Amino acid sequence: MPDKKKTNPTNSNQRFAIAIMAAGKGTRLKSKRPKVLHEIGGRPLLEHVIRAAAQVVPPNDIFAIIGHEAESVRAAVQHTGAGFVVQAEQHGTGHAVMCARPALQNYDHVLVLSGDVPLIRPETIQQLRDFHLQQRASMTILTALPDDPIGYGRIIRKSRNGADVKAIVEQKALNKTQAKTKEINSGIYAFATGDLWQHIDRITTNNAHGEFYLTDMAALLVKAKKKVVALPAANVMEVLGANTLAEMVMLDANMRQQKCAALLASGVTIFRPETCVIDSEVEIGPDTVVEPFVQILGKTRIGQDCRIRSFSVIKDSEIADGVNIKPGCIFDDAKVARGAVIGPYSHLRPGSDIGENAHVGNFVETKKTRLGKGSKANHLTYLGDAEIGEGVNVGAGTITCNYDGVNKHLTRIEDGVFVGSDSTLVAPVTIGKGAYIGAASCITDDVPADSLALGRSKQVVKEGWAKAKREARAAGKK
Ligand code: UD1
Numbered sequence: 150m151p152d153k154k155k156t157n158p159t160n161s162n163q164r165f166a167i168a169i170m171a172a173g174k175g176t177r178l179k180s181k182r183p184k185v186l187h188e189i190g191g192r193p194l195l196e197h198v199i200r201a202a203a204q205v206v207p208p209n210d211i212f213a214i215i216g217h218e219a220e221s222v223r224a225a226v227q228h229t230g231a232g233f234v235v236q237a238e239q240h241g242t243g244h245a246v247m248c249a250r251p252a253l254q255n256y257d258h259v260l261v262l263s264g265d266v267p268l269i270r271p272e273t274i275q276q277l278r279d280f281h282l283q284q285r286a287s288m289t290i291l292t293a294l295p296d297d298p299i300g301y302g303r304i305i306r307k308s309r310n311g312a313d314v315k316a317i318v319e320q321k322a323l324n325k326t327q328a329k330t331k332e333i334n335s336g337i338y339a340f341a342t343g344d345l346w347q348h349i350d351r352i353t354t355n356n357a358h359g360e361f362y363l364t365d366m367a368a369l370l371v372k373a374k375k376k377v378v379a380l381p382a383a384n385v386m387e388v389l390g391a392n393t394l395a396e397m398v399m400l401d402a403n404m405r406q407q408k409c410a411a412l413l414a415s416g417v418t419i420f421r422p423e424t425c426v427i428d429s430e431v432e433i434g435p436d437t438v439v440e441p442f443v444q445i446l447g448k449t450r451i452g453q454d455c456r457i458r459s460f461s462v463i464k465d466s467e468i469a470d471g472v473n474i475k476p477g478c479i480f481d482d483a484k485v486a487r488g489a490v491i492g493p494y495s496h497l498r499p500g501s502d503i504g505e506n507a508h509v510g511n512f513v514e515t516k517k518t519r520l521g522k523g524s525k526a527n528h529l530t531y532l533g534d535a536e537i538g539e540g541v542n543v544g545a546g547t548i549t550c551n552y553d554g555v556n557k558h559l560t561r562i563e564d565g566v567f568v569g570s571d572s573t574l575v576a577p578v579t580i581g582k583g584a585y586i587g588a589a590s591c592i593t594d595d596v597p598a599d600s601l602a603l604g605r606s607k608q609v610v611k612e613g614w615a616k617a618k619r620e621a622r623a624a625g626k627k
């Protein structure tokens with residue numbers, strides 16, 4: 150992203166901070182979780198806003214105003230490098246900004262964002278900043294004209310043509326004429342800090358909620374003969390708030406739709422994208438095909454020429470080029486090398502590391518397991534805490550018994566081993582290179598290379614037994 154700070158001479162020496170109001174509870178969500186930690190696109194609302202802000206100013210000029218469940222909010226977004234201001238009791242948006250005052254002393258201007266308006270783009274924040282400076286305004290309000298303005302504060306302009314604003318009126322305080330106004334307050338503003346601090350203490354709680362409304366600053370500054378202007382955002386979606394779960398899922402859908410559109414544009418085929426859930430951070434290479442009803446989450450990276458078939462859920466995983474994932478697979482923190490074939494119905498749990506051209510098949514579960522190049526575990530198997538070499542065949546129904554009730558132990562299977570079906574390998578145990586394990590063996594001791602191990606009882610055959618039994622039954626005996 151180009152740094153407009155450097156290209157715009159008007160703001161070269163103006164110090165800007167960004168304060169993000171995120172202390173509210175989110176009563177309308179009816180949720181235990183604070184509103185700003187609800188997720189869209191797989192990320193908390195507040196993190197989206199901080200990420201956008203961080204494209205405009207450095208993280209140490211960003212201050213998240215937190216209050217309700219402050220510690221969990223702080224913990225969730227601390228990694229962004231943003232600073233925090235605590236609003237211990239929440240007495241409204243105006244009060245939130247009053248609480249940030251000590252942190253904002255060294256700035257000429259502050260951009261105030263709302264932690265529950267998550268689709269805001271850095272370009273729009275920059276436009277707000279630039280317009281605010283051009284206008285030499287005390288307060289600049291980012292506005293929008295949505296189809297349905299109900300619930301939002303409305304912008305009362307001085308005239309139809311100019312940018313000047315008279316006041317912001319909250320939904321509950323609208324009179325009949327004002328109620329016809331379509332232009333809404335986005336909850337995103339720029340303030341010249343000198344004028345802000347000079348007048349902010351004049352805000353009262355004389356309103357429907359008994360709160361300090363930041364929106365009252367508009368009329369207060371106008372009264373003090375200061376300039377208050379509005380800048381309509383180009384894109385309405387960007388400024389919509391997430392106050393209810395219905396709004397939250399609508400914004401989530403919009404964000405995922407944008408993500409799918411970006412992937413499609415970069416050469417990834419996504420059939421029925423409206424059925425897929427792909428998080429913002431996911432990367433997918435060109436010529437990969439994603440079938441309907443797939444979820445790709447977290448930090449997952451998928452290479453080129455892969456096919457992800459329906460009903461797979463892939464989280465925080467790394468998948469190389471040309472991997473074929475058949476229907477119904479679950480991946481969590483797993484790694485898959487090029488050309489591997491996974492599924493249907495495989496479960497790759499954390500620490501699974503599947504080698505080049507390896508196969509993991511039907512109802513196979515892996516955990517903390519390396520499966521070497523070209524090795525196969527195709528049916529009904531559990532591989533946990535295992536190091537498996539190249540060219541190994543793991544027969545159907547094989548189980549690594551990795552847990553003794555207290556500790557986990559390692560199973561080592563060297564290159565070229567053939568494990569017969571229904572074997573149980575009791576860890577810690579090593580199967581040497583090229584060895585054979587007879588089907589249904591219970592292997593408790595190490596097996597040397599190139600040998601055959603049989604860990605089962607010898608077969609007994611009683612000739613004629615079944616026939617005699619049948620005849621006895623027919624004769625009325627038991
Ligand atoms: C606010 C605006 C409204 C605007 C709308 C846009 C006011 C009075 N109204 O209404 O004009 O159309 O946003 O989305 O500002 N918060 C705090 N501390 C508090 C209260 C709120 O940090 O004491 C935070 C909330 O966590 C939230 C943001 O401020 O992130 C906005 O608060 P919210 O209660 O959602 O305001 P709205 O009713 O949406």
Ligand code: CA
Pocket residue numbers: 265390391392
């Ligand atoms: Ca809101």
